[in-house]
Amino acid sequence: xxxxxxxxxxxxFSVWISVGSCNHFGTTAVPHLCYNFGMARQLSLLLADDxxxxxxxxxxxxxxxxxxxxxxxxxxxxxxQVQQSAPDLIILDVLMPRLDGRAVLRQLRQxxxxxxxxxxxxxxxxxxxxxxxxxxxxxxxNKPFDPHELVARIRAVLRRARPGERPLxxxxxxxxxxxxxxxxxxxAWLADEEIHLTPKALTLLEYLMTHPDELVSxxxxxxxxxxxxxxxxxxxxxxRIAELRRVLGDDASDPQFIETVPxxxxxxxxxxxxxx
Numbered sequence: 001x002x003x004x005x006x007x008x009x010x011x012x013f014s015v016w017i018s019v020g021s022c023n024h025f026g027t028t029a030v031p032h033l034c035y036n037f038g039m040a041r042q043l044s045l046l047l048a049d050d051x052x053x054x055x056x057x058x059x060x061x062x063x064x065x066x067x068x069x070x071x072x073x074x075x076x077x078x079x080x081q082v083q084q085s086a087p088d089l090i091i092l093d094v095l096m097p098r099l100d101g102r103a104v105l106r107q108l109r110q111x112x113x114x115x116x117x118x119x120x121x122x123x124x125x126x127x128x129x130x131x132x133x134x135x136x137x138x139x140x141x142n143k144p145f146d147p148h149e150l151v152a153r154i155r156a157v158l159r160r161a162r163p164g165e166r167p168l169x170x171x172x173x174x175x176x177x178x179x180x181x182x183x184x185x186x187x188a189w190l191a192d193e194e195i196h197l198t199p200k201a202l203t204l205l206e207y208l209m210t211h212p213d214e215l216v217s218x219x220x221x222x223x224x225x226x227x228x229x230x231x232x233x234x235x236x237x238x239x240r241i242a243e244l245r246r247v248l249g250d251d252a253s254d255p256q257f258i259e260t261v262p263x264x265x266x267x268x269x270x271x272x273x274x275x276x
Contacts, residue, residue, distance in 0.1 A: 042066070042067065042068045043066075043067055043068065043088045043089075043158070044067065044068040044069070044070065044085065044086075044087045044088050044089075045062055045067045045068070045069050045070070045087055045088065045089050045090070045091060045154070046069075046070045046071075046072060046078060046081050046082060046085065046087040046089075046090045046091065047059055047062065047069055047070070047071050047072070047091045048071075048072040048073075048074075048075070048077070048078035048081075048090070048091065048092050048093060048096065048101070048104070049073070049091075049092075049093035049096065049120065050073050050074055050093065050095075050096045050097055051093070052073075054093075055071050055073070058147060058150075059071055061147045061151075062147075062150075062151070065151050067154075070085050070087060073096075074096050074097045074098040074099065075092075075096050075097070075098050075099025075100060075101065075103055075104045076098045076099050077098075078090070078092065078096075078099075078104050079099070079104055079107060079108075082108065082113070082115065086115075087115065088115070088116070088158065089115065089116045089117070089118065089154060089157060089158060089161075090108075090115055090116070090117045090118070091117075091118050091120060091150075091154075092104055092105060092117060092118070092119050092120065093119075093120045093121075094119055094120065094121040094122070094132075095121075095122065101119055101120070101121075102119070102131075102132060102135060105117055105119070105132070105135055105136055105137055106135055106136075108136075109135065109136040109170075114136070114163075114164055114165055114166055114167070116138045116157045116158065116161045116167065117136070117137050117138055118137070118138060118139045118140065118141060118150070118153055118154065118157060119132050119137045119139075119140040119141070120140070120141055120143055120145070121140055121141070121142055121143065122142065122143045133169040133170070133210075134169075134170070135170075136166070136167065136169070136170045137167075137169060138157045138161065138167040138169055139153050139156075139157055139169070139211075141153060142223070156211065156213075156214040159213065159214075160211075160212060160213065160214075165274075166274060167210075167274075168209070168210040168211075168212070168272060168274045169210045170274075171183070171274025171275060171276070172184050172274075172275065172276050173274065173275040173276070174206070174209045174210065174272055174273075174274060174275075175272065175273045175274075175275055176209060176212075176257065176268075176270045176271060176272045176273070177256065177257075177270055177271075178190060178191045178192075179248065179257065179270075181205060181206060181209055183206060186202060188202065188205065190247075190248060190249075195247050195248070196247070197243065197244070197247055198240070198243065200225060200226070200240050201240045201243045201244055201247075203225050204221065204225050204237075204240050204241070204244065205244055207221065207224055207225055208258065208266065208268035209268055209272050210272075211268065212268045212269075212270070212271065212272040213267065213268070213269065214267060214268070215261055215264055215265055215266075215267050216265050216266055216267065217264060217265040218234035218237045218238070218265050218266075219234065220265070221237045221265070221266070222234060222236065222237055225237075225240075237266075241258060241260075241266060244257075244258060245257075245258060255269060256269075256270060257269065257270050
């Protein structure tokens with residue numbers, strides 16, 4: 001399938017991709033471009049969704065954001081396009097004919113393909129989101145969504161992605177400075193001493209550590225950690241952030257782990273590595 005492309009159009013939205021974030025060797029950091037042995041290459045996306053109303057509008061928007069965009073209308077076509085085009089990131093609708101998005105994701109991961117994947121879903125249940133992440137998705141976005149939010153998620157995923165490596169969302173352990181989080185046992189240690197958190201604070205820490213250096217709004221944290229139907233206000237998020245800071249000994253005025261971005265949300269500012 002031929003790409004949907006706006007020839008010569010680059011970087012309507014500025015984004016910086018870290019060294020090694022592209023699917024080829026010889027990369028460096030430039031906005032929406034990847035340098036492959038000195039040759040500039042536009043970063044590419046595969047958008048797989050069976051709703052033409054979505055792809056017809058979203059693909060041009062992503063082009064205007066500076067990406068090269070391929071489109072597939074079902075899961076089997078998506079797998080074929082991945083083989084043909086090797087996109088830098090894949091956007092998969094969960095509910096598609098022939099193969100659904102999660103089935104496509106499972107096949108890719110079973111083949112050892114760790115191309116970053118963002119799932120588009122209409123399912124808001126927390127266990128569905130957790131299963132998607134455990135299967136190797138890098139992020140998910142509930143429909144309907146703001147296209148600008150999708151671009152922001154794409155930027156963030158590409159920044160933290162490393163070619164050929166599992167995403168942090170699929171790692172068993174998360175390591176940051178002297179902080180260790182074991183996602184399998186749901187336990188955490190600071191300087192080799194186990195720390196004790198409420199269940200929601202623990203889940204909040206996990207979410208922040210799997211999205212390092214990403215500005216996350218209180219509303220998004222409320223949706224992702226508490227669930228879209230949970231009757232709580234954003235002050236609930238602030239309370240659990242305060243708990244994390246207290247237990248981690250993290251000074252809000254000079255943070256090591258969690259930074260407050262006034263009027264916008266929080267960012268896990270420390271580097272994070274994944275381990276088996």
